[in-house]
Amino acid sequence: MIALFLGNCSADSDLAELLGPSINIELTFPENLSECTEGTLVSETESELTFLWEGIDRVQTYKMTLTNLNTSNIQEFESDQPQLNVLLKRATPYSWSISSASSPNKIRSETWSFYNEGPGPESFVPSPATAISPANGASISATATTVNLRWNAEDRDDDIVGYDLYFGEDNDPALFESDLENDQFLGIPVAAGITYYWKVITKDSQGNESISPIFSFTVG
Template identity: 50%
Template sequence: MRKSLFFLLIATCFSCGVDLDVLDILGTDQTIALTFPENDSECTEGTIVSDTQSELVFKWLDENNSSPYTVHLTNVLAASTETYDSNEQELAIILDRGVVYSWFVTGKLNTSSETWNFYNAGPGVASTIPLPAIAISPVSGATISQTSTTVNLIWQSEDEDNDIIGHDLYFGETDDPEIFAADILETRFDAIEVTSGKVYYWKVVTKDSNGNESTSPIFTFTVA
């Protein structure tokens, strides 16, 4: 498992200058901790089943033992999601090789995990799609101080092929925001007008030179 995003993320935070008006991150009720495959990584482990498929053991930790669990697994390229049940804190699943996946786990009593992404390495496709973008500033769920009338949105995007050509930004006051700006070359958009006392929603569609696209989760922030 190769994991480089953590170091890239730290470097991005310093180089891009995360907004200093981020006050805090709202707590969540996520109690299940994903452990493998690692977030935003290229997974080269697992058992090869065929030229196009491999078996991977998904693992997580849950101190509350909220079994039974459901693994929600999305093939990002196909935009299709399947669910798998498990009574243990791990589960072997056969995957397509050369595909980007996202996944999260839920348990009884509304327990859940974060959503993680990974690329299942292999010769399955000639081109990989970008990983879904990650919110850098404001982080999702943050409350920011209304020290000015604008906010800068900063995100992180990554592609195994290094062929990202642009981003489309969706932004607004509803949980299904409309397109705000298209074909953004940088991983930020500055000076967006905001109003104190409101909640805003945003997401990023990342595009590469082969026509592949990935859509981030919807991020939120509140202006104090």
């Protein structure tokens, strides 16, 4: 049985404490950076898609976070099974992630993105950038005095024109540099013992933008 907005269960918290500080939920479908055509047609503008992920024993309630990348609208759903049917806009890019409803910071997945195909605009929004280096959550050498940030973004129209980089010690980083032409920024000063946060806004020639998740790394 699949349901929306079910109550939290204590078993998830017990599992997180038993197995350590973090547990990764493996996403299965729709695949990351894919063009999804498998949905059931509901109308000219909507289709229903079944999201799938690997279940974890004793996790009783999963929470899905789904973001419409055109509008930045965020929806949350809950399910007691490792799958969920969701009504989606056609010709629209989305990102999604899964977490434990009661331990979302300890039991969670990566964030994947996909394009739900269908009749729509001729201009497509870039996929949200993904971190290449440092990897999200990585630790770099305590002796490092600078860091090189590198990321990757894709666009179905192949018309990416620039990036805005947000970087800092705050977990909601401020704008660091705008209108970068390359998918990297080299030689940013850092200090030992500090965790830094960063994200990238990808822009295309039609004025479309996508916002990456917030990445982090620690020096030392």
